[in-house]
Amino acid sequence: MKLEVTMTLSAHGGLFSGMFARGGAAPEVSDAAWLAAMLDVEAALAGAQAGIGLVPEEAAAALEEACRPEFFDLAELGCGAAPAGNPVIPLVAALRERVKPALRRFVHYGATSQDINDTAAMLVACRALAPLLADLSACADACARLAGEHRGTVMAGRTVLQHAVPVTFGLKAAGWLSALDRSRAELAELELPVQYGGAAGTLSVLGERGHEVLPRLAAELGLAEPLLPWHTDRTPVARLACALGTASGTLGKIATDVKLLAQTEVGEAAEPSAPGRGGSSAMPHKRNPVGAMSVLACVQRVPGLVASVLAGMVQEHERAAGPWQAEWETLSELLRLTGSAASWLREVLEGLAVDPARMRANLDATRGLPMAEHVVARLGGTPEARGLVDAACARAVDEGLSLREALPAAPGLSLTPQELDAALDPAGYLGSAGTFVDRALAAHLNPPG
DSSP, X not given: OBOOOOOOBOTTOSTTHHHXXXXXXXXXXXXXXXXXXXXXXHHXXXXXXXXXXXXXXXXXXXXXXXXXXXXXXXXHHHHHHHXXXXXXXXXXXXXXXXXXXXXXXXXXXXXXXXXXXXXXXXXXXXXXXXXXXXXXXXXXXXXXXXXXXXTTOEEEEEXXXXXXXXXEHHHHHHHHHHXXXXXXXXXXXXXXXXXXXXXXXXXXXXXXXXXXHHHHHHHHHTOBOOSSOOTTOOHHHHHHHHHHHHHHHHHHHHHHHHHHHTSTXXXXXXXXXXXXXXXXXXXXXXXXXXXXXXXXXXXXXXXXXXXXXXXXXXXXXXXXXXXXXXXXXXXXXXXXXXXXXXXXXXXXXXXXXXXXXXHHHHHHTTTTGGGHHHHHHHTTSOHHHHHHXXXXXXXXXXXXXXXHHHGGGSTTOOOOHHHHHHHTOGGGOXXXXXXXXHHHHHHHHSOXX
């Protein structure tokens, strides 16, 4: 399939961004996106507090006007973050300069830096997940189409990289579909909570009304309301990281299947083509599976990032020194790489060319040997039947015969020629493959809940 490729690079930019920052998630985790999220949190916090009379409406309005990203210099904030230990401290200082002196005490009122940074992280994740989920949905839809179209397309099943028993390409695509649907649902069902606990999780600056701010802040930002502050309970971040890790693993498994099916010696499927896509700097004939390769390059890095987040759950008392700070870029990388992988795989699956004739030819290349299990079953499944077929298989391999040619010479064979032909027909030994395809398609069209 020919494909017009338009590379969508993120604001991340750079020499490698075409591979590792593809799709809609990457711009949502850029430095500019983090700044915008932090400012949105500061404005929403003032609005939530004004809603219950903790700060004047005038202060909330002033904060909303001041929290515009174009008013702030990312480079200056980055320089200020180093001695401060986080970017929120210089941001709040700059923000206070943008409101009149009488209202400055209401900027960042009752909050600590971690409140803003953590809530911004959840907001960044929420925004980055939107295009990621859209790409996962499109991948799943493409798999559903492939599963339906190839419900009965017979091919060799492969275990330990060797021919096993026959399967269908529809079943393989249905397996991809089911895994994608589960991964997408896990990400979509995540609760991404706001963070607001003040200096040590008590919100003591607000007297006994701090807890009243949480539901309003959550509603302002479209995030979940936590039961209580979670400064050193990193479960929300860990769950997000694990869900991204699972999704990336699913994407990588599908990409691995595609690259193996696209091997020259296999040739059962091919990625979409376009001028310059998959070429070699040395060999004009090459058509490399660049999409699958790029998916795998992205997801290869994800497990280590997930491990970093999980290791960072071990935090000290009410505020961590080091483990929390390690999450910031790690989370951005997880979202960017998983989003890039999903975008790449979407293109691959939506344009995947499947060759049923090559699938059948490859299955036939092993001269009926994948049907040995069926012959054993037709002979009653006894140890004697297994021994008979084992000997026939060995003879077929040693003498270059088909299993059909080797079996009639096996002593004790009780099948007629017609029964033997039926036992050696791959289309007659697909078990519940069709039913499993139908179940996966039904679940995709009618997800639970």
